[in-house]
Amino acid sequence: MxxxxxxxxxxxxxxxxxxxxxxxxxxxxxxxxxxxxxxxxxxxxxxxxxxxxxxxxxxxxxxxxxxxxxxxxxxxxxxxxxxxxxxxxxxxxxxxxxxxxxxxxxxxxxxxxxxxxxxxxxxxxxxxxxxxxxxxxxxxxxxxxxxxxxxxxxxxxYTDKHIQAVLGLELVDVEAIKAADFEVAIDCVNSVGGIVLPKLLKALGVNKINELYCTPNGEFPHNPEPLPEHLKDISDMMKTTSSDVGFVVDPDVDRLAIISENGDMFGEEYTLVAVADYVLKHTPGNTVSNLSSSRALRDVTRRYGCEYNAAAVGEVNVTTQMKATDAVIGGEGNGGIIYPASHYGRDALVGIALFLSHMAHEKKKVSEIRASYPQYFIAKQKVELTPGLDVDGILKTVKEKFIQYDVTDIDGVKIDFPDKWVHLRKSNTEPIIRVYSEAHSMKEAEDIGGEIMEVIRQLAK
Known part of the structure; x- marks a missing residue:
């Protein structure tokens, strides 16, 4: 227990x-x-x-x-x-x-x-x-x-009121979505998404909906975290239907994963990137994500001549930074979209409506939209330490060792190299340091993460 x-x-x-x-x-x-x-x-x-x-x-x-x-x-x-x-x-x-x-x-x-x-x-x-x-x-x-x-x-x-609030957003183009005549697959992991997503899609003018696990009984048919290794069923459904896009939500519907028409994962980090691309195209402004989210949001934001800012990990930290910088869009790399024109909270309904509007305007396949963004890969590793070690002291020494780079210490230590980054965060519940790293290939991400992990191990001796 x-x-x-x-x-x-x-x-x-x-x-x-x-x-x-x-x-x-x-x-x-x-x-x-x-x-x-x-x-x-x-x-x-x-x-x-x-x-x-x-x-x-x-x-x-x-x-x-x-x-x-x-x-x-x-x-x-x-x-x-x-x-x-x-x-x-x-x-x-x-x-x-x-x-x-x-x-x-x-x-x-x-x-x-x-x-x-x-x-x-x-x-x-x-x-x-x-x-x-x-x-x-x-x-x-x-x-x-x-x-x-x-x-x-x-x-x-309040389900219908929420849907009407989404439909009322200026950038949600219901007419364009209706005209596109999309076929959409959904996996709602047998929770409340099974109630709201079909209603939302129908209200948006989507009449062809392929439903997977939409009975709200709490019997999760797979691990409910919307990660690629848990989404084989909807991936298979994409290959056996003519669905244009697949949407997967977690049990409380604040995270959104997207599946391409060929069954490939869009990538949870890129949910926010794609929605931000659409929002910035119509309402240029600042963006925010947390320190462990993909650099792709920064790159897309700069394409529009706008400013990206990073926040400490945690939704409340992201929303605080968004308010401070008057951001027009923000969120987290786990598929969490925060759109202030609606409210300051992660909202998969808003994400779905904006992404479908983006698809309708771009007139491209989901895989083509994904290919238009910078290609990054994130590796997630950890270093296990001996209980009682001064973890804060180790992180401080790592920061000093890499001070020639762009180092941020508002939440652990993040080292921004020119073409990659590493973010170190200590666990509050066990003697480990979590090591997240991103680069243009998974090998590069794992390698740079491994280099920093070896530095930590040497300091821990």
């Missing part, structure tokens, strides 16, 4: 003893702490908190506990039921609510669930706010409401 308490939320496995997983007692404690934090820190006029969930097997149980706890803390609850993460984020803003809780463990296997915590804007709590919630939970200093002040609950469905 596992329980992980972090500033970005509380996640854990279901079952076992209290304190060893995300079980009913633990859920009540952390939801109560969040409610106490909202009561103290959010000063808008609302007494409502939005709750949405993905289709995990444990979702209904968690929903009932969370809703009841919030009512017990004196908050009214807007329960939107089965809903994507971006739908829940939008619902908080549309309801003018005081906050929101999303019940999803994102791409983790079915035994996991999580509490993802939102502020009154429908955005994730920042590091300081997350720390405060954890402190309140540890102290258990929360005050439950008396019987005359218990909260009330109302149920709403």
């Amino acid at each position: 596992t329980l992980i308490k972090s500033i970005s939320g509380i996640r854990g496995t279901i079952g076992g003893r209290a304190g060893e997983g995300l079980n009913p007692l633990d859920t009540v404690k952390f939801v109560s702490a969040y409610a106490a934090f909202i009561r103290e820190n959010v000063k808008n006029s609302s007494n409502a908190i939005v709750v949405g969930r993905d289709a995990r097997i444990s979702g209904k149980m968690m929903e009932q506990i969370v809703v009841g706890t919030l009512m017990g803390m004196g908050f009214d609850v807007v329960n939107i039921g089965l809903a994507t993460t971006p739908t829940t984020e939008l619902a908080v803003a549309m309801e003018n609510a005081a906050g929101g809780i999303i019940l999803t463990a994102s791409h983790n296997p079915k035994q996991w669930n999580a509490l993802k915590l939102l502020n009154e804007k429908g955005e994730f709590l920042n590091a300081k706010e997350g720390e405060e919630v954890l402190k309140i939970a540890e102290s258990e200093e929360f005050l439950f409401a008396h019987v005359d002040h218990l909260g009330k609950v109302k149920e709403k469905d």
